[in-house]
Amino acid sequence: MKSHSMNVCSKLVLAVLFIFSTAIAVAQEPIPISDEGTIEITNCDNTLIITDSNDGEDGNYLPGEIYQMTICTNTVLGDPIQIAVLPQQNANDTINLWGVDGTSTLTVYEGTGTGGTQLGMFNTVTHPDGFFLQVDVNCITLVWESGEDISFPGFVAQVNCLQELQPFNVSVFIDPPFGLSTDTFPDIGPNENVITFCFGDTLTFTANPSFPLSNAEGSGYEQLAEECTYTWDMGNGDVFEGIGLNTLTYGFPDPGGYFATLTITDVMGQEETYDAYFLMAPRPIFSNIVFGDTLCLGDTTIITGGILFPDTVGVSPSTSAVQPNYNFTDSRYLPDITTANEIYSTTIEIEGYLDDPIIMNPGDFVNVCLNMEHTYLGDLEAWLTCPNGQTAALFQGFGGEGVFPGPGFGGGGTYLGDANDGPEEDEGIGFDYCFADDGPLLTMGEEFAAGNTVPVSTFQAGNAMVAGTYTPEQNFETAFNGCPLNGDWTLNIADNLGADDGYIFEWSMEFGPDFELDTIYYTPDIIDAYWLEDEDIVFNSDTSVTIVPQSPGNNTYTFVAEDSFGCIHDTTFSVYVRPLPVFNSNIACFLIDSLNPNNDPAGGVYEVLETPTQTAELIFSEENEFGFTTINATEYGIYTIEFTENNCGYTDQAEIDFRPVPMIEPFFEDTVLCGGSSIVYEAGPQEANSGNFFINWTQDGNTYNTTDYSTTVSTSGEIILTITGVCGIAADTSNITAIEVNFEGDTICGLIPRFKAVEVVPESVGGSWSADDDGIIFSAPDAIVTEIIAPDFGDYLITYTDVRCPNDAVTRNMKWYQQPDLTILPENPIFCFEDDSLNLTAVLQGEGNGTYFWELTSVNPGVVTPPTDVDFDQFQSFPPPAFEPAQAYIASVATADAFGRCPELGRDTLIFTPLACQYNIPNIITPNGDGLNDLFAIQYIEFFPGASLAVFNRWGQEVFSSSSYDQYQAENQGWDPEDLPGGVYFYELKLPTLDRVESGNVTIITEQGSEQ
Known part of the structure; x- marks a missing residue:
């Protein structure tokens, strides 16, 4: 197949290339087309490089550019001229560039200016692989126009004198290493390349061009295999093309023969081809294989087959053809x-x-x-x-x-x-x-x-x-x-x-x-045929095998033929072995069943091997031709039957399990239960062979027993028994109303009314409250909720009676008790801190729990407080001297009630002040200024608040008095007699804390002597 993309002028050779040879010398700096004017090539050994303007960002061209440039070889040289604009090979390629958007064009004209023949308008969209032009005049003119509002990388054009093309040699290696076929084919010439292969083979082709003229003596151009364009036409419409695509892995998808062509184009446009016939081996014709196709297990059969010669039957070669391909499939x-x-x-x-x-x-x-x-x-x-x-x-x-x-x-x-x-x-x-x-x-x-x-x-x-x-x-x-x-x-x-x-x-x-x-036809010869080994083959001769199949169903055996292309072909033959009959065990109902074994096209014979009892029998109806029959049993139970089919004498056994239908005797009518009583439900007797029933007792939809035919019920609900068997379901229902009455006893702190509610299940229809003491008052004696008032502290029996169960009343104890109250004794303790112990007792009234919590604190901060006992009893004792005199203390005690129901603790608090009872009054003072006995100072007077002192001379005249002598002495360290004459003086000391008056005399001794 050959394809051409456009017509060409008589003086123009146009080829679409992918890479320009990197061996062409770059003899000068690139010239941007924006320089315009006329450029002259003066040395055909050099290449002129023309680029876009490179005025945009990253060297792109700018929108709206229009530039014109003419390139000529000088008149002395007079050489024709060529231009190549090609895409980059890879990221490292700095020579080639072709990135022009679809709204921009690089137009090439013959001669100077735009009056000559237009050789083409080019951009990357119309010519994605670039372009290569050769002309036989010495000038070309380039016109560059970029589109509006767009910028692309641009182009690099390489212009030089026209160079002559250099032929080269092509060889192809195919892996797996298929050599050229040495077979002769009548429709293919003896000098043609022929490769034979098998269906499904994947071939790897490697093209090896050699370039004897590459850069010959420095006047040629360099030819490199990696820079050539390889076009693989596989002869069936599949075409693969690419720069450096010297290796191709391919599998022909359809049987047949193909004439494939490899075209290699170098950087200057020189093309060389390699073609070959690829002949895929056709599948041979398998026929006349003789064998018995239906057997019983253990039977023997002979299968005969071989190459179709006059003495045998089996396989013969077939013919295929190489067809031309006329589909153009390139997008x-x-x-x-x-x-x-x-x-x-x-x-x-x-x-x-x-x-x-x-x-x-x-x-x-x-x-x-x-x-x-x-x-x-x-x-x-x-x-x-x-x-x-x-x-x-x-x-x-x-x-x-x-x-x-x-x-x-x-x-x-x-x-x-x-x-x-x-x-x-x-x-x-x-x-x-x-x-x-x-x-x-x-x-x-x-x-x-x-x-x-x-x-x-x-x-x-x-x-x-x-x-x-x-x-x-x-x-x-x-x-x-x-x-x-x-x-x-x-x-x-x-x-x-x-x-x-x-x-x-x-x-x-x-x-x-x-x-x-x-059309070219070819026929590979069959050179060998044989049967693949199989464990069922007991004898293998030249052209036949004897088999004894071991498995029921289709048993396959493979016959293999090898042709002169080295291809292996096989076909599979099936021998059907009748399967064993399938006589399935079954569960039957109503003492009747149908027997219908599988795999018994000719029917068979039944025999009863075992019955559930000696008196049980099976009665067979007349069989049809496929072994179908109906049986009736006289008793429930399991019967064992053997079936013998008529074709191969195979036997199989089955158990037919005749099951009864479940039964339930009628249940009691709906029942009321009081005081925790119960009722027993019985399903009743069942037929024989009922051990496979599924028993399900439910109460209000919840399963609680799946094993027993009877159950005991003591609580309310809908009782349903369902007995399920293969042959049926039996069910019965009964409703139980179990009257459950309950309320809690109570313990109440104080004589306060108590609300009490009784729970009655199911819902109450009436009842009454009563007590063992007529003094108990019920606010609503006939309701399920009532307020209960006790006349006094104590225990009372409270009873609720439901009208449906008058003999099953519910009684609970309710206790009213006094909240604990504490009193600390003595209530006003008076004691001397120096000599007396303080003993406190907590006296309880009401119901306490026996645990007392004492606490002792001082009124004034910084005063030492003795610790309390931690034995939690009613008593506290503080031996002297535990307290500081004249300081107020707070003693408190608390206890909880015995039942933990009272909202507050029982408490009492006592405030007391320990007394000072000891003091020393001087009887002599010597106010001579020596610091010894200069003042009348009473020891410990500071512990006697409110003490008053009056001093009199012997004539009863008051010489000193203080109504707060404790404070006076604290400020003055004592009474200073000053200028009083010596002598005996009398004093009167009043101590209100002790309710005591102390009187006596004191002698004042001076240097002048005593008063006379």
């Missing part, structure tokens, strides 16, 4: 136009028909089919050109005068296929549009006018022409009459408007069946 982008009425073409070269036939009769040209999508039918015209130039229009969607003669139907914005109308050049989903003279659909224009479209929405909502076979705008029989089949058939698409694009994914043609293709 072709149909971009938005940059020049009005732009044409895109793709060609299939047909060269496989014998005797160069001519289309002359109806049906010679069957159809042409396109798988495509496009966003605007109103853009397009499509026509097919046959090898001698005759044309036939397929459809004319453009409404004006387009490229193809005559106006079209104006298809507007209708889609072809499920088109992708997004901003990028992403593919949509193609529909199959075929065109045939006898198409069921009218022309596309007529179907468009009839509204024969379908909605599509995968990418955006729109309406597309339906897929199917249309009538062409021009009749094929007339338009192609006289066209040769062999030659170039070209599909042409004209895009007449801007703003839309699409893809052709695949197209193909079909010719009539009367034309004979130049």
Whole structure:
């Protein structure tokens, strides 16, 4: 298959390349096209580098640029010129760059200026692989126009003198290492490359080009395998192409033969090819294998098979063919136009028909089919050109005068296929549009006018022409009459408007069946045949095996044939072994059952082996031809039966379990229970063989017994017994009302009324309260809630009687008791701190718990407080001298009630002040200033608050008095007689804390002597 993407002028050779050779010397700095003007190449050994303006960010071009530059070889050299603009190989490639958006163009003209022949308008969308031009004039002109509001990386163009192409050699290695076949094939020439292989083989191809002229003597160009373009055409429509794609792993998906071609193109456009026939071994014909196909276990059979020679039967070789491939399956982008009425073409070269036939009769040209999508039918015209130039229009969607003669139907914005109308050049989903003279659909224009479209929405909502076979705008029989089949058939698409694009994914043609293709046939020989080993094969001879199958059902045995291609083929034969009969055990009801064993197409014989009792019998009805019969049992129980089938004498046994239906004797009517009484329910006796029943006693829906046929019930609820068997269910129900009366006894602190509620289950219908003491008062004696008032402290028996159970009244004890009250004795203790002990007693009234908590504190801070006993009894004792005199103390005691019901503790508090009872009054003072006995000072007077002192001379005259002598002495350290004469004086000391008056005399001795 050969394909061409466009027509070329007589002086132009155009090739689409992927990489420009990195061996070309870069002899000067790159020149941006924004420099404009004319550049002259003066040395053909150097390469001129032209770039975009690089004026934008990161070296991109800017929007809205328009520049023109002319490049010439000088008139002395006069060499033709060539230009290459190619994409980067990888991130490290600094020589090549091709990144021009679809709204920008680099246009190339022959000669100087734009008056010469336009060689093409290029961008990355229309020419994603770049472009390479060679011209036989010495000047070209480049015109650069960038689109509005967009910036891309740009381009690098390499311009130099035209160099001659350099042939090279190609070899291919195939892994697994398939060598060229040494077999001869009548339809394939002896010098052709032939590779034989098996179905399912995956082949890895490695191309090894060698370049004997690469950079020869410094005047050639460098050729590198990794920079070549490899095109692998597998002969079935699968084509793989790429730079450096010298290795390909591939498996042919369908049986048959293929003529595959590898085309290698170097950086300057030199092409070399390698082709080979790839012949896949066809599956041989297995026939006439003789064997017995239905056996019993243990039977023997013989299977005979081998290669089809006169003496045996079995397998024979089959023939396959190498067919030409005429489908063009390479996707072709149909971009938005940059020049009005732009044409895109793709060609299939047909060269496989014998005797160069001519289309002359109806049906010679069957159809042409396109798988495509496009966003605007109103853009397009499509026509097919046959090898001698005759044309036939397929459809004319453009409404004006387009490229193809005559106006079209104006298809507007209708889609072809499920088109992708997004901003990028992403593919949509193609529909199959075929065109045939006898198409069921009218022309596309007529179907468009009839509204024969379908909605599509995968990418955006729109309406597309339906897929199917249309009538062409021009009749094929007339338009192609006289066209040769062999030659170039070209599909042409004209895009007449801007703003839309699409893809052709695949197209193909079909010719009539009367034309004979130049078909190559091949037949591998069968060189060996044998049976795979199997444990069932007991004897294996040359062409037959004896088998004894060990398993019921289909037993498979594999016969293998090996052909001259080295391919292994096999087929499997099945021998059916009758399975054992399946006579299933069963549970039967109502003393009747049906027996129907499986795997007994000829029926069989039954025998009863065991019965549940000596008197039990089975009665069989008449059997039908498949062993079906009905049996009746005389007693419940398990019967063992053996069945012998008639084909192979197989036997099997089954147990038929005849089960009874559960029974329940009627339950009691609804019952009331009082005072904890109970009732027994019995299911009653059952038939024999009832041990498999499921027993379920429930009360109010909750299961509580699953084992017994009887139960005892003492609580309220709905009692249901359900006995479930395979053959039936029995159930009965009874309702129990168990009167439950309950209330709690109580202990009450104080003579306070007490509310009491009785719980009655189920709901009370009436009752009354009573007590063992007539003094008890009930606020509501006939209600379930009442207030109870006791006349005095003590224990009382309180009773509630439900009207339904008068003999089962409920009695509880209720106790009213006095809250504890404490008194500390003595209530006003008077004692001398020096000599007396303080003994306190807590006297209890009411119900205490026997534990007393004492606490002793002082009124004034800083006063030492003796500790209390911690034995929690009623007594506290403080021996002298535990207290400080004249200081107030607080003693407190608390106790809880005996039942813990009283809201407060019993408490008492006592405040007391210990007395000082000892003091010393001096009887002599010597006020001579020596610091000894100078003052009348009473020892310990500070502990006697409110003490008063009066001093008199012997004539009864008062010489000193103080109503608060304790304070006076604290301030003055005592009474100073000052200038009193010596002598005997009399005093009177009043101590109110002791309610005592002390009188006596004191002698004052002075240096002058005593008073006379």
